[in-house]
Amino acid sequence: xxxxxxxxxxxxxxxxxxxxxxxxxxxxxxxxxxxxxxxxxxxxxxxxxxxxxxxxxxxxxxxxxxxxxxxxxxxxxxxxxxxxxxxxxxxxxxxxxxxxxxxxxxxxxxxxxxxxxxxxxxxxxxxxxxxxxxxxxxxxxxxxxxxxxxxxxxxxxxxxxxxxxxxxxxxxxxxxx
Numbered sequence: 001x002x003x004x005x006x007x008x009x010x011x012x013x014x015x016x017x018x019x020x021x022x023x024x025x026x027x028x029x030x031x032x033x034x035x036x037x038x039x040x041x042x043x044x045x046x047x048x049x050x051x052x053x054x055x056x057x058x059x060x061x062x063x064x065x066x067x068x069x070x071x072x073x074x075x076x077x078x079x080x081x082x083x084x085x086x087x088x089x090x091x092x093x094x095x096x097x098x099x100x101x102x103x104x105x106x107x108x109x110x111x112x113x114x115x116x117x118x119x120x121x122x123x124x125x126x127x128x129x130x131x132x133x134x135x136x137x138x139x140x141x142x143x144x145x146x147x148x149x150x151x152x153x154x155x156x157x158x159x160x161x162x163x164x165x166x167x168x169x170x171x172x173x174x175x176x177x
Contacts, residue, residue: 001058005105008053008065010045015062016053017044023088032125033150036086047086050074054110056102064089064102068110068120077121078144078156080173082111084122103138111161118165119158126153 008016017039024037039047047053052068067086069075077083084106089099111117122140124131132142132155140157148154160166 003101004057005054005102005109006057007110008048008055010048012055012062013041013045013048016048016055016065017041019055019062019065019090020044020086020088023090025091027128030128032128032152034125036088039086051085052110053086054102054106056098056105058093058098062090063093064098066102066106068106068115077123078146079119079121079158081158081169082115082117082120084120087122100138107159107161116162116165118162118169119160121156121158123154123156126155132157 020036020039024034027034027037035043047067050073051070054066054068055062056064065086065088066084069077069083069085071077071080071082075085084103087099087103089102107120111120121143122135124135126132126145135157136142138159140159142155143158144156146154146156
């Protein structure tokens with residue numbers, strides 16, 4: 001078995017959408033309103049055009065994806081940092097730590113090495129039975145909560161990727177605020 005990680009293009013739209021909808025099926029059943037859970041092809045295509053969308057492949061099969069929303073993009077995160085969204089791992093690969101491998105690849109290769117990001121944020125539903133705990137195991141910490149009008153409280157979480165850059169970022173952020 002060979003793993004590879006790469007950025008997706010519009011040519012990957014159908015496979016990306018299929019994986020996302022399959023992975024978010026339990027979220028829909030819980031009644032949690034994540035945008036990815038009800039995406040259609042047009043929305044998935046716009047998503048690929050507006051954000052950095054990456055995937056982990058096992059051999060040639062797309063098994064996990066995650067999106068980086070940029071602070072300068074059309075849907076920035078809450079803290080002026082790159083923000084992870086539409087994170088999905090195909091349920092057929094449950095228990096194989098592929099989601100963790102996906103996030104680790106994204107954090108290391110794209111966010112830390114390429115973008116030189118000091119930290120990254122993500123959001124999840126406070127009412128979800130296990131996502132916040134999983135993200136905490138991956139090193140994310142709850143920073144704040146917000147009601148975005150989606151029928152649940154969103155927990156915003158952050159993970160420091162590089163302590164020195166994070167301290168610089170905090171200093172600059174405090175000076176501007």
